[in-house]
Amino acid sequence: MRVVIAEDAVLLRAGLVRLLADAGAEVVAAVGDAELLLDAVRRHRPDVCIVDVRMPPTHTDEGIRAALVIRSELPDVGVLVLSQYVEERYAGDLLAAGSSGIGYLLKDRVADVAEFVDAVQRVASGGAALDPEVVMQIMVRSRRRDPVAALTAREREVLALMAEGRSNTAIARALMIGEGSVEKHVNSIFVKLGLEPDAGDNRRVLAVLRYLRT
């Protein structure tokens, strides 16, 4: 797995390089601002790039804007955005171009080393990785309250994990139930929400999120 890192905080950048190298990835470039990021991505065509939302010069949303450029120019490159706090609208912008190869995580998640590496791999192979907090925010803002309310508590948990981009296996592990149960819940959710069941994890993330955000 070939990775480009864009992070202006020196300590964190070094840590990410080490972490990914340890996990067997090849860090082809580690830069500190959006311009250098775009250069590096265009030159190296990595599998995934890890991007901080705020970078020099203005420290507002350089990362997001660069991420959107990469999504439109080079759709094969996965983009994992790291942020100090999660903002539902950024998630919306990122998801607008499709849900394959997209991730949006709180910086703190980096500390869950195994989970973080898993998220990076997911995004690199075209999957999705959304922070549980952003999923919560989306669900909170969802205008479609009633059908979601029709789900059982367990189904809502599964829904949230699906929206994060997890596979059935991962959901089963997280909730400590069997994969078969997960599949049943997933089908029930899709039926209750009136969505088309789809085998692909990516498409279902998109479907769920689109549903919640309309």
Place this chain on the structure above:
Amino acid sequence: MGIVTFTTVVTLLALSVSLAITVALAVPFVWLTVVSSAWLGRVERSRAAALLGVEVASPHAPLPDGMGWLRRLQRRATAASTWREIGYHALLLPVGTVTFSLAVAAVSVPVLMLLLPVLQPFAPRDDLGTLPLGLAVALAGALVLALLTPVIVGHLARFDAWLVRSMLGPAKGAELTARVEQVERSRTALVDAVDAERRRIERDLHDGAQQRLVAVAMDLGMAKAKLDEQSGVTPEVRALVESAHNEARRAITELRDVARGVHPAILEDRGLDAALSSLAARCPVPVRIDVDLPERPPRAAEAVAYYVVAEALTNVAKHAQATQVTVRVSGRAGRLGIEVTDDGRGGAVVGAPGGLGGGLAGLRDRVASVDGWFQVLSPVGGPTTILVELPCAS
């Protein structure tokens, strides 16, 4: 004294007025009038303080910094305090003359009457009655007048003091208004200083401790992974590393909550709507958010609104046993309205800071610090509503 003040002031005033037609020429004389009047006023006030024991403050309002001298002159020349001062100086001559004369008379007449018998042989031959009766009358009169003298002089002094106070001192209402304005200014400065300080703390936390903690946790996570790969590692070592890793992760979450409590970065960058969403997402009770803000309110009002909702949601989660919370925020005509309603058991109390209901008391004080209005409606059995209105003139 009256002669000096009278002459100075009236002359200068007359000159200023007569030269008013030619503005340029009049200006130096107006300046001279104002300045000398103020100086004379100061002299008179010191005199009152020294001789009459009456402390009177200067009536002139402080002028804001950064004004050209012409504007300052204009302000001073047209101020009511200056005209009262000039009036005092002009009056001082006639009034001063009268009081002076009265005082002198009050002292000298009894003295003369006392000395009458002694002087009598030197006086021209008048019919003053028989010597013993005349003497008695004179003495009696002198005594009476002598008793009256301090009274008269006292009244004169009090009159003098009153004149100084009313014409050279600050107008009653003006003094209070000036004080209130000063207090308001210092309070705004304080609130701004506190906000700036909190921002700085949050930034320091983010750039410093939070980053380091994440680095520590990453190292521990990697160490744990390496230990998993190796065989022959005692379970204790692995358990220790795992425990350290978990603690570090918990510390990261706690520190992040503290930093958010000190100053939520998302509020600064993305505004109230986004910040409230993130609050709602973290609340265990389902929250519905309704924000209607045609334009972004000023920072101070935004911050107070955020803390109101944060505290309200914390209370709901801890005490209310509610199943649903609704948050409504609307901004209309320079006022920001916030309403948080939950369907819980009610009975909320705004108590003393630090005790039960302390959180709400803190909110009330914070709302008051920006001149807002705060109300809690919480009958036992529910529902509970917190209503806040903040002025937000920008």
